[in-house]
Amino acid sequence: xxxxxxxxxxxxxxxxxxxxxxxxxxxxxxxxxxxxxxxxxxxxxxxxxxxxxxxxxxxxxxxxxxxxxxxxxxxxxxxxxxxxxxxxxxxxxxxxxxxxxxxxxxxxxxxxxxx
Amino acid sequence: xxxxxxxxxxxxxxxxxxxxxxxxxxxxxxxxxxxxxxxxxxxxxxxxxxxxxxxxxxxxxxxxxxxxxxxxxxxxxxxxxxxxxxxxxxxxxxxxxxxxxxxxxxxxxxxxx
Numbered sequence: 001x002x003x004x005x006x007x008x009x010x011x012x013x014x015x016x017x018x019x020x021x022x023x024x025x026x027x028x029x030x031x032x033x034x035x036x037x038x039x040x041x042x043x044x045x046x047x048x049x050x051x052x053x054x055x056x057x058x059x060x061x062x063x064x065x066x067x068x069x070x071x072x073x074x075x076x077x078x079x080x081x082x083x084x085x086x087x088x089x090x091x092x093x094x095x096x097x098x099x100x101x102x103x104x105x106x107x108x109x110x111x112x113x114x115x
Numbered sequence: 116x117x118x119x120x121x122x123x124x125x126x127x128x129x130x131x132x133x134x135x136x137x138x139x140x141x142x143x144x145x146x147x148x149x150x151x152x153x154x155x156x157x158x159x160x161x162x163x164x165x166x167x168x169x170x171x172x173x174x175x176x177x178x179x180x181x182x183x184x185x186x187x188x189x190x191x192x193x194x195x196x197x198x199x200x201x202x203x204x205x206x207x208x209x210x211x212x213x214x215x216x217x218x219x220x221x222x223x224x225x226x227x228x
Contacts, residue, residue: 045215056214106159
């Protein structure tokens with residue numbers, strides 16, 4: 001158990017819909033990262049928040065957005081869903097902002113299926 | 116641009132045999148290097164990481180990896196495979212000053228009894 005929690009575990013929805021994925025980081029960690037794992041794209045970094053502020057962006061679509069709340073939990077919002085958005089979405093956390101040596105601890109993931 | 120190459124998307128070994136999973140990276144400066152393991156229907160778990168210092172890094176479950184700057188490699192090894200090692204393994208890098216991890220495409224390890 002990494003200490004990172006994600007809800008829900010599974011999500012099935014239809015094209016065009018909007019969903020919200022939730023992540024709670026390990027106790028004491030201020031950075032939250034979102035990654036997408038799909039068969040065709042592999043594991044890709046989406047976005048990072050540190051103590052409530054956006055710090056880095058990767059291959060995140062404009063239809064996707066995220067935020068980190070004062071209690072440090074984070075939500076990833078996916079809208080206008082397409083079939084290709086079906087993937088496993090991971091959240092990871094680490095203590096610091098740009099801490100190269102820091103380990104990123106991953107949650108169990110949310111499996112999104114878009115029908 | 117940063118890239119990570121994992122040679123062999125599937126590797127099969129017999130139980131008790133040597134495990135060797137290959138990882139090469141491209142970076143202008145030595146990055147921080149990580150190996151993660153993903154068991155079926157689970158998240159990623161850190162096996163080991165190289166930051167600075169000793170180039171031979173020992174991790175959990177008997178795995179180790181050696182950072183070779185001249186070869187830009189960070190191959191993962193285990194002397195004797197166990198059935199419980201069957202999983203997908205990901206090599207990842209993070210450049211100094213960068214925030215995110217950049218992952219390879221993964222290698223699925225099968226252990227044959």
